[in-house]
Structure formats: C-alpha cells, structure tokens
Amino acid sequence: MSPITEPSFAHLLPPSWTSQVQAWLDEDTPSFDWGGYVVGEVQREAFLFGKGKTEAVLAGVPFFDEVFKRLECEVEWHLKEGETFQPVKHVATVRGKARHLLLGERVALNAIARCSGIATISKRFKDIAEQNGYKGIIAGTRKTTPGFRLVEKYGMLVGGIDPHRHSLSSMIMLKDNHITSAGSITAAIERARAVGGFTLTIDVEVDTEAAADEAIAAGADVVMLDNMDATQVSSVANKLRQKWDGKRKWLFEVSGGVEEGNLREKATNDVDIISTSAVHQSVQHIDFSLKIQQPKD
Numbered sequence: 001m002s003p004i005t006e007p008s009f010a011h012l013l014p015p016s017w018t019s020q021v022q023a024w025l026d027e028d029t030p031s032f033d034w035g036g037y038v039v040g041e042v043q044r045e046a047f048l049f050g051k052g053k054t055e056a057v058l059a060g061v062p063f064f065d066e067v068f069k070r071l072e073c074e075v076e077w078h079l080k081e082g083e084t085f086q087p088v089k090h091v092a093t094v095r096g097k098a099r100h101l102l103l104g105e106r107v108a109l110n111a112i113a114r115c116s117g118i119a120t121i122s123k124r125f126k127d128i129a130e131q132n133g134y135k136g137i138i139a140g141t142r143k144t145t146p147g148f149r150l151v152e153k154y155g156m157l158v159g160g161i162d163p164h165r166h167s168l169s170s171m172i173m174l175k176d177n178h179i180t181s182a183g184s185i186t187a188a189i190e191r192a193r194a195v196g197g198f199t200l201t202i203d204v205e206v207d208t209e210a211a212a213d214e215a216i217a218a219g220a221d222v223v224m225l226d227n228m229d230a231t232q233v234s235s236v237a238n239k240l241r242q243k244w245d246g247k248r249k250w251l252f253e254v255s256g257g258v259e260e261g262n263l264r265e266k267a268t269n270d271v272d273i274i275s276t277s278a279v280h281q282s283v284q285h286i287d288f289s290l291k292i293q294q295p296k297d
Contacts, residue, residue, distance in 0.1 A: 009157050010062040017150055021066045024107045036099035044292050046101050048092040051287040055084050057123050058091060059158035060115030063151060067108040071100040082158050098292065105290045115155040116286040122159025122279045125263060134267035136274065139164040143277040152280050164275055172196050175205045185211060189218040203253065209236045216240060216248050227256035230265050237270040
C-alpha cells in the first residue's frame with residue numbers, strides 16, 4: 001500500500017483555477033511580444049530572489065509554477081511554501097527558453113508577491129494574537145480584489161489564519177442592509193434558515209447589545225459585534241453569555257477597524273473570532289525579482 005502523501009494547500013485549489021493563470025498570461029501579452037523577439041528561444045536559467053527589507057513568508061507557489069508550466073519551463077524550489085526567509089534569498093531556479101522566461105516573469109512575480117505579502121502579514125497577526133494569549137480565530141474578509149480572490153484567500157491560509165467565507169454562497173452573512181430590507185433581525189434569520197437549512201452557518205452583524213440579544217434568540221450561529229470598542233465588546237459578550245448559558249450556542253465575532261496597531265487590545269478571549277481586512281487590503285507586497293543568469297563557458 002502506498003504511503004499517504006503529506007497534504008498541501010495546493011490540494012485545496014478547484015479544478016478551474018488553472019484557467020485563471022491562462023487569462024493572466026493572455027492579458028499580459030494580447031498581441032506581439034516585441035521583447036521576446038529580441039531574446040529568442042535560447043535555453044537560459046533564471047534565479048528567483050526574495051528581496052525586501054524584512055522577514056517574509058513564501059506563498060503562491062502553485063500559481064508561480066502554473067505560469068511557467070504553461071510556458072514549458074521548469075521550476076526548482078529551494079524553499080518550501082509557508083517557510084519564512086530573510087532577504088536577499090535565492091528562493092527558486094527557473095529553466096527554459098529565454099523568450100518564455102520573460103513571457104512569464106511579470107505575471108508570476110505579481111502573483112507570488114501579492115500572495116506572499118498577505119501570508120506574511122497574516123502570520124504576523126496570528127503571532128501577535130497568540131503572544132497576547134488569544135485562543136480564538138483570526139480571519140480575513142471578503143473585501144478582496146475582483147478576479148484575484150483565490151490567490152488572496154490562499155495567502156491567508158499559508159499565513160496560518162482563517163480565510164473566512166469565500167463567496168456569498170459559502171455562508172449566510174446578514175448585514176445591516178439585509179436586516180433593514182427584511183424588516184428585523186428575527187425575520188432575516190428566519191428567512192435565511194428556511195432556505196439555507198442546517199448546512200449553512202448564519203452570521204449576523206449587530207452594533208448594539210439589544211440587537212445581539214435578538215440575533216441569539218432568533219438562532220444566529222455567529223453574532224458579529226461590529227465597530228465596538230474593547231470595553232463594549234467585553235460587556236456585551238459577558239452579559240449575553242450569562243443570560244443564554246445552557247440555552248443557546250453561538251460564537252461572537254468582532255469586526256471593524258481591526259489593525260495591527262490595535263490587535264492586542266482587540267484580541268480578548270471574550271470573543272471567538274476576530275475578522276479583519278487589514279491582512280489583505282493595502283498590504284505591502286513582498287519584493288521578488290527574476291534574474292536570467294549569464295551562460296557558463
């Protein structure tokens with residue numbers, strides 16, 4: 001019997017993801033490749049360097065690999081995905097025709113730079129929370145770049161945090177606009193449960209203790225305390241846990257304004273989930289470069 005292989009985050013990717021890579025390549029070279037004409041198809045070797053100024057997490061390996069696979073190039077990694085490195089680090093070596101190396105260069109670097117940037121700050125958020133004694137979940141949000149969500153959610157996973165919901169179909173989240181349109185928190189939850197059944201979690205956004213209480217009474221699985229300060233969060237969470245002890249089960253989520261600078265304040269064990277867009281919106285990319293090497297004599 002063959003041994004079971006170690007699971008990889010790449011195994012999570014859907015069958016359709018490789019078509020996105022082709023779309024990236026098509027976007028980058030919609031017509032003639034003028035520079036490729038200059039270099040031709042001589043075989044060359046290129047070194048991928050991880051640069052920047054601080055320690056970083058390597059993420060986005062499947063996307064980088066797929067770019068060059070489509071261009072008939074081979075990639076040899078000198079670092080495992082998820083490992084950290086200090087710049088400047090020779091991360092990988094890519095071999096293939098010079099024209100093909102340059103066709104894939106920018107597309108592959110863009111993907112790995114963004115993905116690694118998200119993984120790096122995700123790991124930093126997780127580390128800060130754990131150092132503060134937080135035992136709950138750090139999660140991203142759905143405020144991702146259109147067309148690039150898969151890469152950004154992947155970076156969160158590699159960085160060690162929860163990617164939260166991937167789309168409108170993966171969880172039922174009822175926010176203020178849903179509640180206003182439905183007429184009440186209770187009505188919104190009842191309608192959602194009627195069609196979502198037992199397989200979908202219902203997450204309800206609230207901004208007052210009374211609203212949180214109503215959400216719990218109506219059967220919310222997750223109650224998101226939105227834009228409350230740490231004192232309010234602790235007060236609401238403790239009061240409602242006491243009130244509903246033994247009667248209801250749910251999780252408290254905190255969201256809104258969570259940043260690296262205030263994470264220690266927010267990371268209280270009165271809440272189960274801390275969700276933030278700060279791990280992917282406006283994140284500094286990790287600087288990578290691909291350098292074709294001079295052929296050896």
